[in-house]
Amino acid sequence: MPNRTPELPPQAQVVIIGGGNIGASVLYHLAKEGWTDTILLEKAELTSGATWHAAGLVSRMVGGYNLGSWHDYAIDLYSSIETETGQSAGYHPCGSLRVATSPDHVDWIRHVYDGVIARGNEAHLIGPKQVAELNPLYDVESAGVREALYTPHDGHVDPAGVCNAMARGARQLGARVRRRCRVVDITGRHDGTWLVDTEHGPIVAEHVVNAGGYHARRIGAFTGLDLPIVPMMHHYVVTDDVPEFSSMDHEIPVTRDDYFCGYLRREQQSALIGIYDKQDPRSVWVDGCPWDSENELLDPNLDGIAPWLERCFERFPSLADRGIRNIVNGAITYTPDGAMLLGPVAGVRNYWLACGVTVGIAWAPGAGRTLAQWMVHGAADVSTRLWDPRRFGTWADLDFAKARAAEDYTLRQAMPYPQHQRRTKRGIKTSGVHDRTSALGAVFEEAGGWERPRMYAAEFGGTEPFGWRRTAAFDVVQNEARAVSERVGLGDFSAFAKFELTGPGAEAHLERVCANRMPKRVGRTTLTTLLNRRGTIEGEATITRTGEERYWFVTGAPSQLRVWDLLTLGEHDGEASDIDDRFEIADRTDSHGVLTIAGPLARDVLAACTEADLSDDGFPWMSASTVTVAGTPVLAIRMSFTGRLAWELHVANDDMATVWDELWRAGGPHGMTAFGSAAVNVLRMEKAYRSAHELSNDVSPHEVDLLRMVKDEPEFRGRQALTERRATPGRTRIAYVELDGTGHEPLGGEAVFHHDRVVGTLTSAAHSPTLARTLCFVFVPPALSEPGTELQLSLFG
16 A cells, blocks of 8 residues: 555545635535535645636626526625635626627527526616726727626636635635645445545545546546546637726726627736637647646637637727737636536446536536535535536547537527527437438427427428527427317427336335335326435436336436436435345337327327227326337327327337338328427426426425325335425425516526515426417415416516
8 A cells, every 4th residue: 555644534525536616615515514524635736727727707697597596606605705714715896797789689688687687686787878887998889789788796706716715614614635646546345435546545435526627537537437528728818008997996897798709807907808719619638638737828829819809809999009918728628518517427326526617716616515415415405407417428428528519619608599509419319210300390409319309390491590589480389289289290209218127126116216106007107206315306207017017117318317326326325225136127218219199189190000999998098008000019108298188109219110100191181290399398388287497406396386296105215305395484386377468488597576576587488379378487485376476577678
């Protein structure tokens, strides 16, 4: 055994690898939660990776509740942590501006405004004159500014200061930090603990957190992980002194302008200009950052940033003649979708990721707090779906990560239209009818790696029209929904995870992990949630009993690995139930697809294709049977998210085209229409069905009014916590609302008011062609969820 330094303990409850802002935040927040037998290991000095060269921006200017709450918390913590620890964060509360120069820009910033005020923050929509007053350097007239979003309590911090402040706060609570101690290997032990080998000896840990920044992929490789993380180059330049700053009575707000794909703020007496050179994004250290990398900068790509600097000087003409004092080109880690990897590694216990971080200064406090809550309590106070590493399967390999990281880099300073889909590395998972749906003009979206038809409109050329308000897609989706409501529709909904559980212990195991009762009779189906030990929703599923000792388990494709862990590992908390070895579980996700036939004429069409009894008596709602369609065995389940008469047809992927063709032929005389996921969203809102927008780990079945899907007996995971949660007053409740007086739909995250007071937020919405109304789900205080309550909504300001 290598010689051990006196400072290195033989064991710890948690070992955190990486001493940047993320690692320090995890250490600090675990200590805040009472886990102080923790140690952070840094191979060099704190902040010596990406943290030290960050521009230090923090802003509340983020739409959406979960990610926005991280940004809010960062400002709250950075503005107060010096009082707690004695370490300055260097916080400059100068505010932020984002300018809008087109109608779409205006819609975007107004949507962001709705989300910012929904979280209880101060924000203002201001005109060109106020922009010029706040930032006199900015040429408002030539830019053609129509409006701007101003968040006055934003600013920037000293990156090294905030990292050291959190590390100091953690040490004051009893946690430990060891610098100059590189981890050289990680090995899982038979007792479930981890052996973390370092240059100075091993440590045995109950939990390991990979917060390795640039080195996260190499650290992951110790245990066979291929993490989809790619470092991308990012520049900012610092000008010579700007004399105008001396005569101002305030510090200019951080100003963001998509025209030059960047931001500008004051840096002492100079201007700091951040640039996203989207025409030439470059990755670095794709095969692994060298272990000896420390406080490293890269040679600047002058040709890449020059066009964007020229555009910046158009907006800030007084800077054009200033010299450039410094050019900083440092690497920032990216994931394929731009969201970090935060949470458990699939398939193992107590190995956690906190890496792939693109906005480390603004995200670190929220990420650390969220992960600490997850580790200690079994779930966080905000939904973690956005960041859960298990959203990526093995299909997210290095080539995929490289292409998507470069694409995401180009989107950093661009309008994130709600219809936008990534364009690189498409077609990873396709169903057996992909060619059929493509021929019908399907516009596809990604779901867990699958290509899923969103709508059918050949005139769109495969891309849904972009816009913040209603586009030409509105009528297409309304017509698809109307066709299903009035006649019959056929859709490819193969983007589900499908598991098969068999054996005498399958029923007992499902009863332990599911909140609802399992079907007692063969050929019956149940809907259920799966809870964590905090009593909140970790997943949802449809489960069909296909034999005395056989179950067909279906959940959303993005939930595949997370729900698989719930079924095979339990929770990553050291208290999971043992697996009953009298059953087996097999993953049928890729081998089987799903077709849905729905509408009042669905029975007529399906009856023309099978000899099975499809009557209400012979095939009642929530029942299932294996039927033959075009000589092909199909598991038919009478249910659907559309809320109409419908069957889900689960069939081997290789046989899907045969079944589709037979149904399409039979449906022709009945006016059958192909329909996609956008129409399903309309139809499910008409029936008040909750979706993933409403069902997540920050709410329980009680809050979303689904206690009818919770059994009383026997015991199941999360039951005691759910009971306690139901007795806790003040938690928000879901409300189903009709929206009056609008010609466009909310997008999610908007503020809900009652008598001019913000009381909640909106999660999802759709316009019903049947009711000629827009229907929404909101979360508000229980007293305001009662029928008949009048609320107001902030919609585009």
